[in-house]
Amino acid sequence: MPALDLALLTTAALEAGQLARRYWRTSPETWEKPGHQGPVSEADIAIDRRLRQMLTAARPGYGWLSEETEDDPARLGAERVFIVDPIDGTRAFLEGDRSFAHALAVAEAGRVVAAVVFLPMRDKLYSAIRGGGAYLNGASIRPSARSALDGASVLATRPALDPEHWDGPVPHVHRALRASLAYRLCLVAEGRYDAMLTIRDSWHWDTAAGSLILTEAGAAVTDLGGCPLIYNTAPPLSRGIVAAPPALHAEILSRLA
Numbered sequence: 001m002p003a004l005d006l007a008l009l010t011t012a013a014l015e016a017g018q019l020a021r022r023y024w025r026t027s028p029e030t031w032e033k034p035g036h037q038g039p040v041s042e043a044d045i046a047i048d049r050r051l052r053q054m055l056t057a058a059r060p061g062y063g064w065l066s067e068e069t070e071d072d073p074a075r076l077g078a079e080r081v082f083i084v085d086p087i088d089g090t091r092a093f094l095e096g097d098r099s100f101a102h103a104l105a106v107a108e109a110g111r112v113v114a115a116v117v118f119l120p121m122r123d124k125l126y127s128a129i130r131g132g133g134a135y136l137n138g139a140s141i142r143p144s145a146r147s148a149l150d151g152a153s154v155l156a157t158r159p160a161l162d163p164e165h166w167d168g169p170v171p172h173v174h175r176a177l178r179a180s181l182a183y184r185l186c187l188v189a190e191g192r193y194d195a196m197l198t199i200r201d202s203w204h205w206d207t208a209a210g211s212l213i214l215t216e217a218g219a220a221v222t223d224l225g226g227c228p229l230i231y232n233t234a235p236p237l238s239r240g241i242v243a244a245p246p247a248l249h250a251e252i253l254s255r256l257a
Contacts, residue, residue, distance in 0.1 A: 002106070002129040005059070005080075005114040009104045010127060012054045016047045016086065016102040017120030024121065025096045039090055044068050047086035051104070055082050062106070065236055067205045073234065080108045081232045085182065085205040088117075092179035098122050103182035105208035107231040115209035117182045126186045126213050134189055134217035141190040143219040147247035149173065149255065152194040155184040160199045167257045181241075185210025188243050189217035195244035195252060199224065204236035211243075220249035224256060 023043035030041045048068035056064060059082070063075030066084040075081050082104070087093050089100035098121035105115040117126040126141075128134040134141050146152050154173040163170050176193065178184050184196045185207065208231050214221045222228060224240035242252050 002113045002132075005106045006116070006127060006129050008055065008058050009106065009114055009116040010125070012051050013102045013104050013116045013118035013125070015054065016051055016104075017118055019043070019047050019050060020087065020093070020100070020102070020120050024093065028094075030094060039094060040068065041087075041090060041094060043093065044087045044090055047102070048084070051084055051086055051102075055084075055104075063232065065204060065232065067203065071236070075232060076234055078232075080106055080113075083107055083112070083204050083208040083231060083236075085203075085209075088182045088206060089179035097179060099178050099180055099183060101180040101183045103180075103205065103209040105212065105231075107208060110230040110232060112208050112212040112231060115212040117186050117209050117213060119180075119183060124186075126189070126210075128213045128216040130212065130216070132216065134213045136186075136190055141217050143188055143214070143217055143245045144191040144194045146194040146245060147251070149195075149248060149251045152244075152248065155187060155193050155196040156198065160197050165199055165257055166255055168255065171255060181206040182210040185214050185221070185241075185243055188219055189214045195248055196241065197243075197252065198241045201237045201239060202241050204231050204233075204238065207238060207241055211241075214243050218245070219243060220246045222249070222253070224253075226253045 028041045028043045063078030063081035085103040093100040102118045113130045149171045188196045221243040
């Protein structure tokens, strides 16, 4: 079943990319979400609607969790659930940046079993099924071999490196950032960056797909306490994210306050 789900997610992600291209750099209608949750656009809503139509028609018994759909508690009782971010990196999308992504996953019993992250403007399709490895455009990917945090390249916001978050000296790292959290996870999975760290609580639709791609590539990913990421919970949040090759991941956890 995961292989069939992966094929379905891939087809849906490619269609989402076609929709995104129609809206990209066309000044779509935009508004702010309540509670300072950031911008949303007619493109997000159109893609969300199309993905839900495609995916739930093909798997009517699966639950649904998406950033742009009102949460339905019925998903908690479903054996399998789609976890979707129609546009991860909406602000970048609206600014004409190419680094937004579509993130699609299927979770079963709290664990992601199939996942796709697609960057349509970069023609990058990351994919994985549990136990099957991780791939970028069909080629196998692996994380870096780095084990030391000082000197590592880390995807993180500036506040993540504030002294209050570290037990002892703040590590000396080469910090970078991408708008899409799912893309950040995938960049670690393919070894272009050594680690990814977010201190803030993370929504499941931002991390579900990327977390499987990371683990299948051979990296480790947990919350800030070192606990495994469990999906399709209420609320759908994780307590931050630490993603890195296993030895580096262990050092990050040991140095976090």
